[in-house]
Amino acid sequence: MVKVEEAEAIIQAERRDFGTESVAFEQALGRVLAENLKTDRDLPPFNRVAMDGIAIRFAAFEGGTRSFPISATQAAGEPPVDIKAATDCIEIMTGAALPPSTDTVIRYEDFRIENGVATVLTEDISRGQNIHAQGKDKRRHDTVAAAGQVISPALLGMAAAVGASALQVKKLPKVVVISTGDELVDVEETPLPYQIRRSNSYMVQAALQKYQLHAHLLHIPDDAEATKAELALCLQHYEVIILSGGISMGKFDYVPQVLEALSVQKLFYKVQQRPGKPFWFGKHANGALVFALPGNPVSTFMCLHRYFLPWLMASLGLDNPERYGVLNGDVSFQAPLQYFLQVKLGMNGQGQVLATPFEGNGSGDFANLVEADAFLELPLGKSNFTKGEVYRIWPFR
Numbered sequence: 070m071v072k073v074e075e076a077e078a079i080i081q082a083e084r085r086d087f088g089t090e091s092v093a094f095e096q097a098l099g100r101v102l103a104e105n106l107k108t109d110r111d112l113p114p115f116n117r118v119a120m121d122g123i124a125i126r127f128a129a130f131e132g133g134t135r136s137f138p139i140s141a142t143q144a145a146g147e148p149p150v151d152i153k154a155a156t157d158c159i160e161i162m163t164g165a166a167l168p169p170s171t172d173t174v175i176r177y178e179d180f181r182i183e184n185g186v187a188t189v190l191t192e193d194i195s196r197g198q199n200i201h202a203q204g205k206d207k208r209r210h211d212t213v214a215a216a217g218q219v220i221s222p223a224l225l226g227m228a229a230a231v232g233a234s235a236l237q238v239k240k241l242p243k244v245v246v247i248s249t250g251d252e253l254v255d256v257e258e259t260p261l262p263y264q265i266r267r268s269n270s271y272m273v274q275a276a277l278q279k280y281q282l283h284a285h286l287l288h289i290p291d292d293a294e295a296t297k298a299e300l301a302l303c304l305q306h307y308e309v310i311i312l313s314g315g316i317s318m319g320k321f322d323y324v325p326q327v328l329e330a331l332s333v334q335k336l337f338y339k340v341q342q343r344p345g346k347p348f349w350f351g352k353h354a355n356g357a358l359v360f361a362l363p364g365n366p367v368s369t370f371m372c373l374h375r376y377f378l379p380w381l382m383a384s385l386g387l388d389n390p391e392r393y394g395v396l397n398g399d400v401s402f403q404a405p406l407q408y409f410l411q412v413k414l415g416m417n418g419q420g421q422v423l424a425t426p427f428e429g430n431g432s433g434d435f436a437n438l439v440e441a442d443a444f445l446e447l448p449l450g451k452s453n454f455t456k457g458e459v460y461r462i463w464p465f466r
């Protein structure tokens with residue numbers, strides 16, 4: 070049996086680089102950017118008019134002009150139209166490129182138009198107002214988004230703006246999520262009184278979709294030969310196998326022995342934690358990794374968030390800063406295991422993250438996960454935890 074930190078270190082030592090690939094930018098949300106996204110032009114690319122109104126030459130206003138004959142009207146998307154005389158103006162719309170002969174924009178609210186002449190009604194005009202200057206935000210070829218971040222809606226919009234119709238992103242591993250157990254039936258089936266529907270694999274698959282990782286699902290019955298045949302195939306086709314169930318002490322828990330028979334090297338078996346103690350982790354000679362998670366749904370879910378997702382993030386080159394919460398109630402836990410307490414998250418008036426215990430009925434009670442927000446990782450070597458103490462959190466909502 071290993072401690073939580075040892076299990077984490079063993080898993081992190083097995084992080085992989087799956088390389089990069091090019092994807093259409095519309096498909097890139099949630100993927101990890103693998104190139105520095107650069108602008109192809111200044112941002113904005115021209116002096117952009119920021120208010121509907123008139124464009125004037127400020128020197129004319131400074132020289133005392135208040136009534137400006139309108140020499141033309143310019144919509145956004147039209148080439149800039151210059152004023153005919155220094156004291157003329159152009160009626161101009163937001164998003165238009167400012168004519169070089171003008172330098173200041175006055176909004177409609179601050180003038181009135183009579184007989185083709187705009188008369189300014191305020192003295193509060195300053196040179197260059199209401200113009201979003203060319204290159205103010207970024208210069209041509211500047212980096213707008215650095216490699217190594219998850220592509221967000223804003224980044225995707227930026228890719229469109231700079232004409233990056235394809236993006237280099239980190240490749241994702243090929244993952245299969247396998248459920249085991251003869252008590253499990255498919256979602257569409259009606260379970261017999263002593264059966265249940267399988268749910269773990271869907272829960273795992275859903276959690277991976279956050280990274281656009283679309284894992285395949287497979288179910289293996291409690292049969293040593295079938296388990297061996299299916300796992301042998303999976304080891305050829307997938308880079309990561311996530312199993313749930315079949316790894317404990319039960320007579321039909323074939324997973325550990327079959328994995329070892331298939332030359333998957335055991336890197337650890339059992340972690341000093343609750344839930345999730347019978348967690349088995351190993352690697353095949355071809356590099357494939359096997360995360361054999363305990364079948365109890367809360368155990369599967371906890372191990373996924375505490376071990377697998379951090380491994381995935383590290384493999385994709387993502388930072389995963391530690392997060393903390395303030396325990397918002399007293400808790401006692403007597404077993405010599407590191408306890409992952411389910412909590413609801415909130416915030417107090419000082420901006421602190423509050424972790425309110427929301428324990429549930431153990432690792433089989435996955436109804437509790439629907440309402441809880443995170444696991445609070447309580448350290449080993451202590452059995453009483455007091456309100457106000459600060460511990461690491463593993464959010465999962």
Ligand SMILES: Nc1nc2c(c(=O)[nH]1)N[C@H]1C(S)=C(S)[C@@H](COP(=O)(O)OP(=O)(O)OC[C@H]3O[C@@H](n4cnc5c(N)ncnc54)[C@H](O)[C@@H]3O)O[C@H]1N2
Pocket residue numbers: 248249250252253265266267268269270313314315316317318319322344345346347362363364365366368432433
């Ligand atoms: N004698 C011992 N028995 C058990 C121990 C132990 O140390 N000694 N550990 C317990 C702990 S802790 C856990 S966790 C479980 C883990 O057992 P397995 O990984 O072999 O999981 P199963 O027995 O296959 O299933 C456990 C439980 O979870 C349900 N399950 C499994 N897969 C799914 C799924 N895909 N969807 C929904 N529910 C699933 C299954 O029906 C069982 O109720 O072992 C304890 N026993």
Ligand code: MOO
Pocket residue numbers: 342343344345346347363365367368432433
């Ligand atoms: O690990 Mo088991 O998860 O305690 O139920």
